[in-house]
Amino acid sequence: MDSRGGQRVPFCQVFHCFETDNHMLKAAWQRLPDPLRRAASRLTPEPVRQIATRSWVVPVNYQHRDPSNAVVEAAHAVKVAEMYAELVRSYGQSLQGLRILEVGPGTHFGPQLLLADRGADITLVDRFVAPWDAGYHPHLYGQLRKLTGPSRALDAVITAQGYPRECLTIINQPAEAMTAVPSGSIDLVLSWAVLEHVYDLAAVCRSFARVTRPGGVGHHQVDFRDHLHTDRPLEFLLSSALRAKIDFSYRHGERGNRRRPDELVMLLKRAGFDRVDINVTEEASPAYLADFLPRLRAARASPYRSWPTDDLCILGAKITAWR
Numbered sequence: 001m002d003s004r005g006g007q008r009v010p011f012c013q014v015f016h017c018f019e020t021d022n023h024m025l026k027a028a029w030q031r032l033p034d035p036l037r038r039a040a041s042r043l044t045p046e047p048v049r050q051i052a053t054r055s056w057v058v059p060v061n062y063q064h065r066d067p068s069n070a071v072v073e074a075a076h077a078v079k080v081a082e083m084y085a086e087l088v089r090s091y092g093q094s095l096q097g098l099r100i101l102e103v104g105p106g107t108h109f110g111p112q113l114l115l116a117d118r119g120a121d122i123t124l125v126d127r128f129v130a131p132w133d134a135g136y137h138p139h140l141y142g143q144l145r146k147l148t149g150p151s152r153a154l155d156a157v158i159t160a161q162g163y164p165r166e167c168l169t170i171i172n173q174p175a176e177a178m179t180a181v182p183s184g185s186i187d188l189v190l191s192w193a194v195l196e197h198v199y200d201l202a203a204v205c206r207s208f209a210r211v212t213r214p215g216g217v218g219h220h221q222v223d224f225r226d227h228l229h230t231d232r233p234l235e236f237l238l239s240s241a242l243r244a245k246i247d248f249s250y251r252h253g254e255r256g257n258r259r260r261p262d263e264l265v266m267l268l269k270r271a272g273f274d275r276v277d278i279n280v281t282e283e284a285s286p287a288y289l290a291d292f293l294p295r296l297r298a299a300r301a302s303p304y305r306s307w308p309t310d311d312l313c314i315l316g317a318k319i320t321a322w323r
């Protein structure tokens with residue numbers, strides 16, 4: 001029973017929320033004094049932790065999609081494919097036969113099919129692979145086919161109403177444990193708006209190092225903002241590690257894992273990438289930082305309380321890592 005602040009939460013009520021909703025448990029948990037919370041957290045057995053952080057939120061990739069967006073999304077897919085092709089050219093490589101692994105491709109595989117058409121050997125890895133949606137994907141790929149003209153990969157997918165193995169290799173595994181991708185088998189690893197969502201960034205960096213051939217490269221666009229408040233992009237750094245962990249599990253990481261650019265660079269180097277470059281694409285405004293920093297420095301429970309300001313400023317970056 002918790003009696004902090006004069007408000008009592010009967011144990012049966014706490015127990016009931018295991019079966020129905022974990023909001024009440026979280027509320028009761030928040031009312032515990034901090035030292036007690038930390039001690040309880042250390043003592044809580046894993047099965048109880050699992051139930052307490054169980055989520056009813058459906059991952060974005062499993063949600064039903066609106067076919068009326070197909071025109072806009074097809075046009076965007078063409079741009080993304082062109083951007084990836086340009087990236088490959090900038091590394092002095094050709095798409096023909098290039099072994100590309102993209103982690104976290106999202107709700108459809110339009111750009112990747114266009115690259116497969118141009119000779120690339122594409123593997124996709126996702127923790128929540130978007131299933132074929134008969135009410136959406138045929139519209140999207142049909143629209144893409146209209147934009148691009150003849151396409152072996154799009155034709156094969158539209159005919160099969162799914163993804164034939166000769167077009168794409170699709171692996172339903174988290175990047176942390178993508179055991180289905182052979183070691184040293186990849187020339188180029190791509191991720192776009194993914195590394196801020198993974199649950200174990202160190203393990204992901206080790207996976208990338210394992211699958212990348214010597215001389216291969218990784219290119220990662222990372223959005224370091226709090227995805228719940230992109231207009232107040234560092235707010236999630238104020239909470240304790242435990243609270244952030246519960247929030248992360250509840251939303252399948254969609255709010256962001258809070259890891260900062262310096263951490264990512266360090267983890268990639270530690271995993272075995274010889275050179276890691278960071279190209280900053282977005283920074284926090286001075287006005288927001290002036291408001292946020294005093295609050296962060298006073299946030300006793302936050303592991304980011306003393307984090308260097310120059311790293312906190314970075315909200316978006318392209319990271320390139322050479323093996």
Ligand SMILES: C[S@@+](CC[C@H](N)C(=O)[O-])C[C@H]1O[C@@H](n2cnc3c(N)ncnc32)[C@H](O)[C@@H]1O
Nearest residue numbers: 104105106126127128174175192193194197198
């Ligand atoms: C924000 S979406 C980005 C989708 C796409 N790259 C884009 O830019 O539109 C994040 C993607 O990463 C995937 N993802 C999240 N955690 C992952 C993990 N641990 N391993 C592999 N994929 C993950 C999600 O399922 C989703 O497809």
